Amino acid sequence: MTATDPTDHFDEISQFDSKSLFKPKVVSLVVTNSPETGPNVMTASWWMLAGYDPLRYQLAVSHKTHTYDIIERNPEFVLAAPSTDMIDALTLCGQVSGRDLDKIDHLGLETIPGQDVDVPLLADAVGNIECSVMESFEFENCTYYFGNVENAYVTKDGLDGRMLSLDDADVLAYMGSDWGEDDTDTKYRYYADLGPENLERYPGDEVIESLPDDVAEDL
């Protein structure tokens, strides 16, 4: 018997809590740099793939941010995938502006010069992607930058085939933030601590074999 009203089957949640559905997610640390400002790091989850060949990432940057001022001076950025050890960076770089604090210095983040962008990579990240902006557009109070991938790096032995090695790449799989049960001001961050034992392999042969012949032959 099929439900006719979604609330017969689901709990209704707020528009804001809809963000919880697509977790775990690896949130990016976005590095930017210009001669006038020096380098800066911002926590950013408003980015996605947007172009395959060449591979591109689209990054949304609010006009209120220091990152916007920097990227308008030098249209390049680095997307860094944080390791679990970088959870302090993820926390701080989402709350404090680079106008008020040199976050890289305060956090003691080690950097390595980019090869094809004048933006540093984060040495403790699981990986870094050098991007150069090839196009952008504005909508409301954000600019959406399309960045071509110039170079990409992963921690040594961090890829196993085409996938992150859960042995060697300790990526920070963010689950969300919430207030603890104890009555404090602490807003806890939560993440999924993953190891090789969590990896499941799924062949998917059967669903492909189930297809009608005329559909299957086009695959």
Place this chain on the structure above:
Amino acid sequence: MTATDPTDHFDEISQFDSKSLFKPKVVSLVVTNSPETGPNVMTASWWMLAGYDPLRYQLAVSHKTHTYDIIERNPEFVLAAPSTDMIDALTLCGQVSGRDLDKIDHLGLETIPGQDVDVPLLADAVGNIECSVMESFEFENCTYYFGNVENAYVTKDGLDGRMLSLDDADVLAYMGSDWGEDDTDTKYRYYADLGPENLERYPGDEVIESLPDDVAEDL
């Protein structure tokens, strides 16, 4: 001692393999519907948050897809977060066009009518988000749709506070696809099988307390 060349410290990877860095990720099943075509489901990872109040999702849709034809007729969509049981849907809906196969029927997916959009929800998903397109723009061969959240739902008891309950919401945390070691044509899909034992809580108090007073008082 700091590396001066990224390859002293990292393995260089291809632009395509850069996608591996930001995993695990919950890939969306995008549902669309129009009177002329009926409902359709497409696997889509090119989407992100893009607007906070009202909360919006931006979705990129290639002009080659059936989803594009449908959404141009009826500018609404549902973002569904698949459960682990829906891995066949994730596989098939990323490979076969709705022009060639009624994927909902073939997969036996149960649907529930949306409340504020004329697009069905997927009953077996961990959650569904009803979106109505408020703006769009074209770039190269894609249209980028900004969808306002009309309603959002999670599986019963699926949220624990503001986070997915890893007890009650068995979300499909996609790790990527790769060929197996055995010499077959099978392209395996991999996912992280998560349970409550994987959840780590991090207070982050210390890094906030480490801030200079004038920075801390603005938080």
